[in-house]
Amino acid sequence: MPELPEVEAARRVLEHALDRRIVAVDDTDEWVCRPHRPGEIASVLLGGTLTAAHRRGKSMWCDTRDVHGEEGPALGLHLGMGGRIVVTDADGVRAGGDPRPDRAPRQAGWNRFTVRFDDGGELRLFDKRRLGRVRLDPDIDALGPDAEHITAAQLRERLGRSHAPLKARLLDQKVLAGVGNLLADETLWQARLSPSRPSDELDRSEVNRLHRSLRRALRAATANGGVHTGRVIEHRHADGTCPRCGAPMVHGTVGGRSTWWCGKEQG
Numbered sequence: 099m100p101e102l103p104e105v106e107a108a109r110r111v112l113e114h115a116l117d118r119r120i121v122a123v124d125d126t127d128e129w130v131c132r133p134h135r136p137g138e139i140a141s142v143l144l145g146g147t148l149t150a151a152h153r154r155g156k157s158m159w160c161d162t163r164d165v166h167g168e169e170g171p172a173l174g175l176h177l178g179m180g181g182r183i184v185v186t187d188a189d190g191v192r193a194g195g196d197p198r199p200d201r202a203p204r205q206a207g208w209n210r211f212t213v214r215f216d217d218g219g220e221l222r223l224f225d226k227r228r229l230g231r232v233r234l235d236p237d238i239d240a241l242g243p244d245a246e247h248i249t250a251a252q253l254r255e256r257l258g259r260s261h262a263p264l265k266a267r268l269l270d271q272k273v274l275a276g277v278g279n280l281l282a283d284e285t286l287w288q289a290r291l292s293p294s295r296p297s298d299e300l301d302r303s304e305v306n307r308l309h310r311s312l313r314r315a316l317r318a319a320t321a322n323g324g325v326h327t328g329r330v331i332e333h334r335h336a337d338g339t340c341p342r343c344g345a346p347m348v349h350g351t352v353g354g355r356s357t358w359w360c361g362k363e364q365g
Contacts, residue, residue: 100177102245102276103319105156108183112151112160112175114193115185115213115221120146122214130210130223131232139234142170143213148221154244155275158183159236174236178229181210188218245276246316250309257297257305264300265293266353277312279355281319284328285312287340290363293352334358 100108123140125131131139145165152159156177162170175183185193211232213221223230243252256273257264267273268282277285286293288311291304300308319325329341338347338358345362359365 099179099278100156100181101278101281101319101325102155103281103316104324105153105158105177105276106246106320107324108175108177109151109153109158111183111185111193112148112158112221115160115215115219116148116151118147118215118217118219120144120148120213121216122212124209124212125232127210127228129228130225130230134233139173139211139232142234143173146170148173148213154238154241155271156278157236157238157241157275159238171234172236174231174233175211175223176231176236177223178225178227178231180227181223181225181230184220184222184224186219186222241271241275242273243275245274245281245312248274248309250306253309253312254300254302254305257300259298261296261298263293263352264291264295264297265355265357267297269353269355278325279357280325280328280331281315282355283334283358284319284325284330285315287330287342287360287364288315290360292364293357293359294350330358330360 120143125139126136148160150161159172159174164170209222210225211223265282268277289308340360348361
């Protein structure tokens with residue numbers, strides 16, 4: 099599932115769709131656009147524009163302005179397990195430096211939601227698995243602080259509320275928005291902390307180290323193309339060894355999720 103760095107990359111692509119007049123909307127996929135009926139989202143967007151692109155954790159949304167220039171409802175876009183935001187210009191060239199060829203004509207059935215602009219370009223949610231989501235005024239109030247912007251003090255306070263395993267707390271989107279399974283393993287490996295350590299037992303220096311590791315892991319993943327580029331990720335397999343000390347990588351289940359850690363430094 100896309101994690102914060104991948105969603106941030108998609109949000110940056112969305113910025114290429116801003117301030118372009120909308121002339122057509124295909125919102126006929128009733129599953130992806132639930133609970134809206136076909137035509138409901140289109141009726142709000144037609145003639146208007148998207149004016150800003152936002153993200154908190156793994157959730158994205160765009161501010162809108164209607165045909166009369168009045169502020170409209172937010173347009174929520176969620177990538178699901180493998181969705182992708184595609185924005186093109188009039189010639190079909192992808193925005194955001196995406197080198198992949200545009201496959202819309204050949205795989206049109208995988209475009210679950212499409213916005214067409216008056217300049218001939220498009221915004222599409224491309225999703226083979228049909229697990230993405232488009233809805234008006236998405237509810238993000240239940241999400242915790244964004245992992246990219248949370249302070250060390252906020253992290254310390256939120257971890258201290260529970261005796262749950264540390265990894266489980268990092269994955270709880272109500273505690274911290276944006277961390278998924280790979281990013282949690284990478285962050286805990288960088289911080290040399292056990293994923294099963296009770297969250298409320300970390301001292302101040304350990305939380306500060308965890309916070310620094312999270313920021314570092316996020317910056318690297320965003321710059322390098324995603325969480326799969328993390329330093330420990332390719333070593334998360336049977337017979338894998340820690341790239342820092344050479345000790346065997348250990349596999350287990352923490353918080354209901356498959357987890358890998360260094361048997362020596364995170365034991």
